[in-house]
Amino acid sequence: MKLECKVNGENREADGVREGESLLYILRERLDLPGSKNACEQGECGSCSVYMDGMLVCSCLVLAGQAEGREIVTVEGLADENELHPVQKSFIEAGAVQCGFCTPGLIVATHDLLERNAKPSDVEIREALAGNLCRCTGYEKILDAVKLAAAKNGNGA
Amino acid sequence: MKAESAPTRERPKILPSNPGKIGESRPRADGVPKVRGEFEYSSDLRVDGMLWGATLRSPHPHANIWSIDTAEAEDMPGVYSVLTHEDVPGRKVYGMEVPDQPVLAWEHVRYEGEPIAVVAADHPETARRALEKIAVDYEILDPITDPAEALREDTPKLHLSGNVLKEVHIKHGDVEATADVVVSGEYEVGMQDQAFLGPESGMAVPDGRGGVDLFISTQWLHIDRDQIAESLDLPPEDVRLTLSGVGGAFGGREDLSMQIHSCMLALDAGRPVKMMYNREESFYGHVHRHPCKMEYEHGADREGNLVYVKARLVFDGGAYASSSNAVCLNAGTFACGPYDVPNARIDSYMLYTNNPPCGAMRGFGAVQVCFAHETQMDKLANKLGMNPVELRLKNAMKPGDKFPFGQTVPEPAPVAEILERVENMPMPEEEEIIGRDLRRLPGGVSNVTRGEGVKRGVGYAVGYKNIGFSAGFDDYSTASIALSVEDGEPIIYVHTAAAEVGQGGVTLQAQISRTELGVENVAVLPADTRIGSAGSTSASRQSYVTGGAVKMACEAVRGKVFERVREEFGDEFGGELSMEDGSVLAGNRRIVALAELLENGGIEETVVYRHKPTYPLDENGQGDAHFQFAFAAHRAVVEVDEELGLVRVVEIATAQDVGKIMNPQSLEGQIQGGVAQGLGLALLEEIQMKDGKVQNASFTDYLLPTILDMPPVRMEVLELADPDSPYGLKGVGEPPTISSTPAIVAALRDATGRELNRVPVKPEQLAGIEGEPIRRAPQPGSRGPVADDLGSEA
Numbered sequence: 001m002k003l004e005c006k007v008n009g010e011n012r013e014a015d016g017v018r019e020g021e022s023l024l025y026i027l028r029e030r031l032d033l034p035g036s037k038n039a040c041e042q043g044e045c046g047s048c049s050v051y052m053d054g055m056l057v058c059s060c061l062v063l064a065g066q067a068e069g070r071e072i073v074t075v076e077g078l079a080d081e082n083e084l085h086p087v088q089k090s091f092i093e094a095g096a097v098q099c100g101f102c103t104p105g106l107i108v109a110t111h112d113l114l115e116r117n118a119k120p121s122d123v124e125i126r127e128a129l130a131g132n133l134c135r136c137t138g139y140e141k142i143l144d145a146v147k148l149a150a151a152k153n154g155n156g157a
Numbered sequence: 158m159k160a161e162s163a164p165t166r167e168r169p170k171i172l173p174s175n176p177g178k179i180g181e182s183r184p185r186a187d188g189v190p191k192v193r194g195e196f197e198y199s200s201d202l203r204v205d206g207m208l209w210g211a212t213l214r215s216p217h218p219h220a221n222i223w224s225i226d227t228a229e230a231e232d233m234p235g236v237y238s239v240l241t242h243e244d245v246p247g248r249k250v251y252g253m254e255v256p257d258q259p260v261l262a263w264e265h266v267r268y269e270g271e272p273i274a275v276v277a278a279d280h281p282e283t284a285r286r287a288l289e290k291i292a293v294d295y296e297i298l299d300p301i302t303d304p305a306e307a308l309r310e311d312t313p314k315l316h317l318s319g320n321v322l323k324e325v326h327i328k329h330g331d332v333e334a335t336a337d338v339v340v341s342g343e344y345e346v347g348m349q350d351q352a353f354l355g356p357e358s359g360m361a362v363p364d365g366r367g368g369v370d371l372f373i374s375t376q377w378l379h380i381d382r383d384q385i386a387e388s389l390d391l392p393p394e395d396v397r398l399t400l401s402g403v404g405g406a407f408g409g410r411e412d413l414s415m416q417i418h419s420c421m422l423a424l425d426a427g428r429p430v431k432m433m434y435n436r437e438e439s440f441y442g443h444v445h446r447h448p449c450k451m452e453y454e455h456g457a458d459r460e461g462n463l464v465y466v467k468a469r470l471v472f473d474g475g476a477y478a479s480s481s482n483a484v485c486l487n488a489g490t491f492a493c494g495p496y497d498v499p500n501a502r503i504d505s506y507m508l509y510t511n512n513p514p515c516g517a518m519r520g521f522g523a524v525q526v527c528f529a530h531e532t533q534m535d536k537l538a539n540k541l542g543m544n545p546v547e548l549r550l551k552n553a554m555k556p557g558d559k560f561p562f563g564q565t566v567p568e569p570a571p572v573a574e575i576l577e578r579v580e581n582m583p584m585p586e587e588e589e590i591i592g593r594d595l596r597r598l599p600g601g602v603s604n605v606t607r608g609e610g611v612k613r614g615v616g617y618a619v620g621y622k623n624i625g626f627s628a629g630f631d632d633y634s635t636a637s638i639a640l641s642v643e644d645g646e647p648i649i650y651v652h653t654a655a656a657e658v659g660q661g662g663v664t665l666q667a668q669i670s671r672t673e674l675g676v677e678n679v680a681v682l683p684a685d686t687r688i689g690s691a692g693s694t695s696a697s698r699q700s701y702v703t704g705g706a707v708k709m710a711c712e713a714v715r716g717k718v719f720e721r722v723r724e725e726f727g728d729e730f731g732g733e734l735s736m737e738d739g740s741v742l743a744g745n746r747r748i749v750a751l752a753e754l755l756e757n758g759g760i761e762e763t764v765v766y767r768h769k770p771t772y773p774l775d776e777n778g779q780g781d782a783h784f785q786f787a788f789a790a791h792r793a794v795v796e797v798d799e800e801l802g803l804v805r806v807v808e809i810a811t812a813q814d815v816g817k818i819m820n821p822q823s824l825e826g827q828i829q830g831g832v833a834q835g836l837g838l839a840l841l842e843e844i845q846m847k848d849g850k851v852q853n854a855s856f857t858d859y860l861l862p863t864i865l866d867m868p869p870v871r872m873e874v875l876e877l878a879d880p881d882s883p884y885g886l887k888g889v890g891e892p893p894t895i896s897s898t899p900a901i902v903a904a905l906r907d908a909t910g911r912e913l914n915r916v917p918v919k920p921e922q923l924a925g926i927e928g929e930p931i932r933r934a935p936q937p938g939s940r941g942p943v944a945d946d947l948g949s950e951a
Contacts, residue, residue, distance in 0.1 A: 133863065135407070
């Protein structure tokens with residue numbers, strides 16, 4: 001089948017899509033956007049988090065057909081050409097990146113959290129990011145990164 | 158179908174960065190591509206025309222294979238290659254220490270998930286469907302799943318060498334010593350998974366001349382290369398490996414997974430082949446932490462001085478050897494903990510079974526015994542009526558003492574100091590339990606308690622481990638440093654084969670080069686097999702060994718720079734030569750800019766660095782087996798809902814000696830991340846086995862700590878220089894994972910009074926509802942409990 005959707009602001013299409021392919025597979029293997037990661041492919045780790053019509057979803061749980069005509073934003077769509085998004089800067093500055101495999105999903109999930117809640121408390125951050133597994137950092141620097149990003153946003157950075 | 162010529166891959170572009178000097182926190186050079194989603198992991202690799210590989214695995218933990226029929230799979234459209242053991246060109250087995258594991262099984266399978274055949278097809282789904290068309294005729298055998306059973310003489314042998322893979326016996330002092338106060342116990346550690354997030358994956362590209370290039374995530378390129386070449390029957394130079402982006406490792410990438418398979422498929426099909434496990438397959442595709450049962454007896458005098466330790470350790474090595482020999486030795490040597498123990502008898506056994514192969518995971522043998530010896534120390538303190546920290550302080554090992562394996566404890570060994578530090582750190586504030594925000598109660602957002610029955614507990618533990626490879630292993634690393642001038646600016650190129658697996662080794666190599674040569678632009682080249690081995694990214698060794706190699710190569714380059722200065726400017730400078738800010742200085746005086754000095758050619762030096770030698774243990778388990786030791790202590794504060802068995806870890810406090818802080822932010826990340834894995838083992842993580850089959854091969858059923866589970870880590874870091882190591886540094890990655898687990902369990906005991914001799918601790922243990930139900934006669938009108946629930950007697 002043929003799939004058409006808008007990804008990171010551009011109209012994209014994929015031909016020859018099989019029924020069983022997920023949105024994650026389409027992004028990674030057919031649209032050359034491997035930033036969304038495939039750590040569990042059953043909606044437990046959050047590494048494949050993207051926006052679909054403005055809603056945070058695990059792209060591994062979205063069938064390709066369900067994305068038809070939708071607007072998708074991935075981690076690759078958050079930064080400008082030259083300028084990182086404040087959430088991305090904060091993850092680097094706070095040391096929240098080690099192997100980095102969870103990072104794209106956490107960046108998108110944090111972006112979503114801060115859109116909804118500009119100044120989240122620690123428990124709100126923990127609750128919002130409970131669906132994103134990280135095996136390297138022990139999460140403390142991720143918490144720091146989210147708070148740093150919130151502060152940057154607050155300063156209009 | 159053979160392609161005319163194999164596609165080539167463009168090497169990733171290397172951007173120089175200014176890494177800062179050692180001791181500084183600098184953002185990691187790979188941070189920008191990682192946050193943009195542009196960092197290329199091995200699972201992201203693709204080239205035009207590539208095929209997808211897939212692996213047929215045994216559904217049985219123990220079986221004979223009578224036949225394998227691949228004809229139907231081969232005939233499927235879109236399938237390019239179907240291979241079995243008959244197609245392995247060279248050695249049909251592999252393994253790091255003992256080559257006992259079939260590349261593809263023949264005649265027998267010894268664990269559930271053992272690879273039998275591999276397929277390459279034009280779509281991953283086609284490859285998976287082709288696997289279903291392969292017919293394997295199995296004769297199912299009873300699996301041997303209990304190491305104690307495997308140890309018995311009359312149990313069938315899983316390997317020609319027998320079921321005992323390794324035994325280590327340590328006899329120290331008077332092995333018959335007796336004491337006034339004796340405590341004993343039996344302890345058990347479950348099978349933990351490394352659960353790195355990036356799945357096993359890589360891409361093999363045939364070179365069209367019989368050789369192959371493999372882009373791969375691994376911990377040690379050269380040991381992979383050597384095993385692959387052996388099984389492909391190719392000279393090592395025809396098997397070239399380049400490290401691809403690695404999504405975590407923690408020991409789970411030391412053994413081969415899809416390396417040989419993808420190369421075989423690529424060479425057969427004449428096309429690039431990518432293989433990538435999904436999460437379920439990943440649980441079958443790598444080794445796990447060894448489950449272990451331990452019997453301990455500690456004897457002390459009435460003042461609390463340890464007189465002896467006796468321990469019997471039985472490890473489940475699973476179906477194949479992996480790095481089990483070294484785990485068995487490590488566990489034996491560290492079985493008594495970081496204490497001055499005058500007499501000891503340690504028997505450490507490693508058994509083959511039909512369970513999944515076990516091997517390296519962060520802590521490597523020290524984790525299991527630390528849970529046991531620290532529980533014993535608390536038990537002993539309780540029997541003596543002593544403060545458990547005081548008991549540990551009284552027996553803490555000091556430099557000059559003898560380890561139970563005969564080696565002298567080297568400087569520094571600050572066991573007492575780190576214990577005192579964790580005891581004296583401020584306690585987390587006690588927050589009123591009733592009326593608290595439910596998200597900060599045990600069970601958290603599940604909202605199942607309002608604070609009734611919640612108790613607070615505190616626990617302490619201390620542990621230690623060797624850094625690097627031990628017992629006579631030639632544990633070296635190779636580094637090349639090239640200093641040149643580009644666009645009028647000096648630049649350093651660093652090349653090693655050390656695997657960056659997330660720990661920040663690439664940043665550290667750049668920091669060392671920047672520090673040694675006083676040049677701000679540093680580019681670290683991709684790790685590959687064009688240079689000599691760096692050894693494994695494991696055993697907390699790369700900062701020491703590859704860090705040492707990079708430092709040594711920089712010193713060689715610096716020597717050549719000074720030679721050139723002397724040739725051009727003579728040798729009367731009135732001060733020591735040094736390199737700073739892109740120039741050569743004498744004292745504070747600038748002699749020449751590097752841009753000028755190196756105008757007509759740069760300088761490149763390649764060196765091999767070795768730490769001091771180690772030696773195997775003798776028949777009594779005695780010898781200078783290890784070259785460096787790292788120590789950490791932990792204090793855990795927990796809250797437990799006694800009725801529901803739910804836990805909230807409130808805080809972990811830790812003190813660790815690291816010798817020298819090379820990069821504070823990376824160091825903190827290692828400590829916090831290591832504690833999280835220790836917390837996982839204490840409370841959540843276990844691969845559950847039944848009759849040799851994995852019951853929970855998914856992240857739905859294998860529970861990892863989330864951000865809700867992980868508390869803040871309060872840390873104090875000591876910098877007591879090791880006189881032998883580069884900059885005095887010590888390896889830091891593993892100690893946080895060793896004693897955090899027993900500290901948490903000690904706190905759970907403190908809160909609940911329960912024994913808790915097994916990790917991970919289950920809610921039913923904490924709530925006191927584990928064990929068999931009481932058997933009663935059925936009530937009138939009831940058939941009573943059904944037989945399946947209560948066994949045959951009911």
